[in-house]
Amino acid sequence: MKKRILSAVLTLTMAVGLLAGCGGSKTASWTVTCPWAPSGVAAMVSQKAASMSTNYSKNIILVADAIKGDAATVNTWVADTKADDTELVFAGEGLFSITPILDPAKLQFTYDDFVFVENLYSSVFVMSADASLNINGMSDLETYLAGADEISVAANGATSSEAFLAAALFGSMGYGEKLKITPYSSAAEAAQAVARGETSFAVSHQSQILETFQQGGVTIVCAFDGEDIADGEFAGVEGVGKYGYPYFRNRCFVLARSGTKAETVSELKKLYDDILADAEMASWLGDTMMLEVDTMSEQDVQDHIQNVQNIVNEYYDIVVN
Structure with missing residues (x-):
C-alpha cells in the first residue's frame, strides 16, 4: 500500500514538473x-x-x-x-x-x-571643411560658394546617404552643377579625406570627424538637421533645415x-x-x-x-x- 502511495506521489510530482517545463519560457x-x-x-x-x-x-x-x-x-x-x-x-x-x-x-x-x-x-550628419578655407557656418559657406569653380565633397560611396545630403544642400543652394562627389570606401576614410586636402568638404557622422576637428584640421560648417546641434562638442553648429534646405x-x-x-x-x-x-x-x-x-x-x-x-x-x- 505504501509503495502504491509513494508511486502515485512520484508520478504526480513528475507530471507537475513536466507541465511547468512546458509552460515556462525558453x-x-x-x-x-x-x-x-x-x-x-x-x-x-x-x-x-x-x-x-x-x-x-x-x-x-x-x-x-x-x-x-x-x-x-x-x-x-x-x-x-x-x-x-x-x-x-x-x-x-x-x-x-x-x-x-x-x-x-x-x-x-x-x-x-x-x-x-x-x-x-x-x-545627425555634419559637413566639415578644410580648415584653411575658414568656413565656420552657413554665411561663410555662401560667400565661399559664390567664388568657387568646383565644390569637392568626400562621401562614403558615390550614391550614399552622405552623397545625397551633399547634393541636396548644394543643389538647393543653386550650385549643383559645380558639385563633385569624391567617393571613399568607408565613412571614416571619407571623413579624413578633407583634412588631408583631398577635398574641400566631407559629410560624415559627428564622431568620425571629431578628432580631426579637435586637432584643428577642419571646421564644422553645418548639420543636416532641422535645428542647431544642442549638445556636445558641436553644440551650436547650424542646422540646414533652419534655412529651408532639405535634410534627413x-x-x-x-x-x-x-x-x-x-x-x-x-x-x-x-x-x-x-x-x-x-x-x-x-x-x-x-x-x-x-x-x-x-x-x-x-x-x-x-x-x-x-x-x-x-x-x-x-x-x-x-x-x-
Missing part, C-alpha cells in the same frame, strides 16, 4: 546581423546593445554579428530566414530609399519582407522577418526600448558615439523612407551625373 539567442563595416557605427552600437540584453530579458539574448556587404548581405539574410526565425537584421534609408531608385536590380527584397522592431539610433537623419532600423508573431515582435521592441532607455546606454550613445536615442513607430519609419525618396528623386541627376 531563452533564445537572437542573431543581429549588421550588413555594414564591422568597425562602423552601427556595428559598435549593436555590440553595446547586445551586451546589455541580459539585463532586461530572461528570454532573449541578443548576439551581434557584422557581415559587410550592404544589399548583398540583406539579400542573403532574406533568402535564408523565415517567419519566427531568431534572426534580426539592420537596414536604413540606403536600402529602402536610395538603392530602389538608383539600382533596384541589386535588391532581392522589399520592405514587405520585414517587420519593424525599433530604430537603434539617429545620427541617418537611421538604423532593427528588423525581423515578416510573419514573425506579433507577440514576439512586441517582446523584442520592449527589449530594445528598455536598453535604449538605460541611462548608461543613452550616455554612451550621446557622449561617445555622438548619436541620439530616437525610438520610432511604423508610421515614423514610412515617413522617413518617403522623405529620403523625395530627396533622391529631386537630386538624382546631380549625384548620378
Whole structure:
C-alpha cells in the first residue's frame, strides 16, 4: 500500500514538473546581423546593445554579428530566414530609399519582407571643411560658394546617404552643377579625406570627424538637421533645415522577418526600448558615439523612407551625373 502511495506521489510530482517545463519560457539567442563595416557605427552600437540584453530579458539574448556587404548581405539574410526565425537584421534609408531608385536590380527584397522592431539610433550628419578655407557656418559657406569653380565633397560611396545630403544642400543652394562627389570606401576614410586636402568638404557622422576637428584640421560648417546641434562638442553648429534646405537623419532600423508573431515582435521592441532607455546606454550613445536615442513607430519609419525618396528623386541627376 505504501509503495502504491509513494508511486502515485512520484508520478504526480513528475507530471507537475513536466507541465511547468512546458509552460515556462525558453531563452533564445537572437542573431543581429549588421550588413555594414564591422568597425562602423552601427556595428559598435549593436555590440553595446547586445551586451546589455541580459539585463532586461530572461528570454532573449541578443548576439551581434557584422557581415559587410550592404544589399548583398540583406539579400542573403532574406533568402535564408523565415517567419519566427531568431534572426534580426539592420537596414536604413540606403536600402529602402536610395538603392530602389538608383539600382533596384541589386535588391532581392522589399520592405514587405520585414517587420519593424525599433530604430537603434539617429545620427545627425555634419559637413566639415578644410580648415584653411575658414568656413565656420552657413554665411561663410555662401560667400565661399559664390567664388568657387568646383565644390569637392568626400562621401562614403558615390550614391550614399552622405552623397545625397551633399547634393541636396548644394543643389538647393543653386550650385549643383559645380558639385563633385569624391567617393571613399568607408565613412571614416571619407571623413579624413578633407583634412588631408583631398577635398574641400566631407559629410560624415559627428564622431568620425571629431578628432580631426579637435586637432584643428577642419571646421564644422553645418548639420543636416532641422535645428542647431544642442549638445556636445558641436553644440551650436547650424542646422540646414533652419534655412529651408532639405535634410534627413541617418537611421538604423532593427528588423525581423515578416510573419514573425506579433507577440514576439512586441517582446523584442520592449527589449530594445528598455536598453535604449538605460541611462548608461543613452550616455554612451550621446557622449561617445555622438548619436541620439530616437525610438520610432511604423508610421515614423514610412515617413522617413518617403522623405529620403523625395530627396533622391529631386537630386538624382546631380549625384548620378
